[in-house]
Amino acid sequence: MFSCLSPGALGLPLDHTAAIDLALAHGFGGVDPDPEHFRTLLADGGLEAVSAHGAALRAKGLQWGMAGLPIALDASAEEFRAALGSLPDALGLLTAAGVTAVGTWIRPMHRTLDHAANWRLHAGRLSLVSEILADHGLRLGLEYIGPKTIWSTERHPFVHDITDARALIAETGASNIGLILDSYHWYTAGETPEDLTGLAASDIVSVDINDARPDRARDEQMDLDRRLPYDTGVIDLDGFMGAIRTAGYTGPVKVEPFMKSLAEQPVDEVLADISSRLDRAITGA
Structure with missing residues (x-):
C-alpha cells in the first residue's frame, strides 16, 4: 500500500504541480491525477507531453492514485450516451500519463426506480463502461455509500453495503471492476472486519x-x-486496515474527511498530520 495525497478529498486548493511537490516533501507515496492539468499539457505538447509528465512523476518515486470516472452511472439516457461517446478520448489521456484506475460511487437510492430496475440499469451500464476501460488497460473502482441518512431519503433504497456491491460487480462479469473501500461507509453500513474476509488484492481498487x-x-x-x-x-x-493488509492490497490509501477547517490551516501542518495518520494505517504501527 502507499499513502496518496488527494488535495480534492482534503478540500485543499492546490494546483497539480504544488500537490506533487508537497507529496514529496511530506513523504506521501503517490498523488491523485489531475485530468485538467493533463489537458493543458495535451494542448501545449500533445500526448507526448502527457506521457513525459507521468514518467517524471514515477522518476520522483511517486505513483498515481485514482482518477474520477468521467461518466455518471445514474445519468439520463441522453447524457449517458453522450458521455459514453467521449469516454475513449478522456481515457486515452489518462493512460498516456500512466494512470491505471478510475473510480465512481453508486447512488444508494432512487426516487422512481425500484431495486430490480435500478440493478438492471447499473449492471448494463457497468458492463459497457468496463469494456471501454479494459480497452485502455484501466480498472474501475466502485464505492458503496453506507449512511442511512442518505439511502433512506428516497422511495427506493439501492446498493449501500459490501455484499450488494460485490454482487453487482459479479453480475457484470467484468474482471477489471473492484471496490473502493471507505472506512466510513464500511462503519455506517454496520460492517465488521469479518465482512472483508476473503477479499483478494484484485477485489480492491482504492481505500x-x-x-x-x-x-x-x-x-x-x-x-x-x-x-x-x-x-x-x-x-x-x-x-x-488489518483485513485490507491480509487481502494483500498494494494500492493507494487516502483520507477524505470533508472538513472545511483543513483549508483554513497551514498546508504544511495539515499534510504532515495526514501523512502521519496514513503511515500509521498502512503499517499498523
Whole structure:
C-alpha cells in the first residue's frame, strides 16, 4: 500500500504541480491525477507531453492514485450516451500519463426506480463502461455509500453495503471492476472486519480512511460530517486496515474527511498530520 495525497478529498486548493511537490516533501507515496492539468499539457505538447509528465512523476518515486470516472452511472439516457461517446478520448489521456484506475460511487437510492430496475440499469451500464476501460488497460473502482441518512431519503433504497456491491460487480462479469473501500461507509453500513474476509488484492481498487463523530449513533451519521482517522476511535480502523493488509492490497490509501477547517490551516501542518495518520494505517504501527 502507499499513502496518496488527494488535495480534492482534503478540500485543499492546490494546483497539480504544488500537490506533487508537497507529496514529496511530506513523504506521501503517490498523488491523485489531475485530468485538467493533463489537458493543458495535451494542448501545449500533445500526448507526448502527457506521457513525459507521468514518467517524471514515477522518476520522483511517486505513483498515481485514482482518477474520477468521467461518466455518471445514474445519468439520463441522453447524457449517458453522450458521455459514453467521449469516454475513449478522456481515457486515452489518462493512460498516456500512466494512470491505471478510475473510480465512481453508486447512488444508494432512487426516487422512481425500484431495486430490480435500478440493478438492471447499473449492471448494463457497468458492463459497457468496463469494456471501454479494459480497452485502455484501466480498472474501475466502485464505492458503496453506507449512511442511512442518505439511502433512506428516497422511495427506493439501492446498493449501500459490501455484499450488494460485490454482487453487482459479479453480475457484470467484468474482471477489471473492484471496490473502493471507505472506512466510513464500511462503519455506517454496520460492517465488521469479518465482512472483508476473503477479499483478494484484485477485489480492491482504492481505500479511504476516516473516523466518525462520537456523539451520533451509527444510523445518525452524516456523510459529509466526518472526522480525521484515529481522532475519535468510533471506527475500528485497526480492524479495517488489518483485513485490507491480509487481502494483500498494494494500492493507494487516502483520507477524505470533508472538513472545511483543513483549508483554513497551514498546508504544511495539515499534510504532515495526514501523512502521519496514513503511515500509521498502512503499517499498523
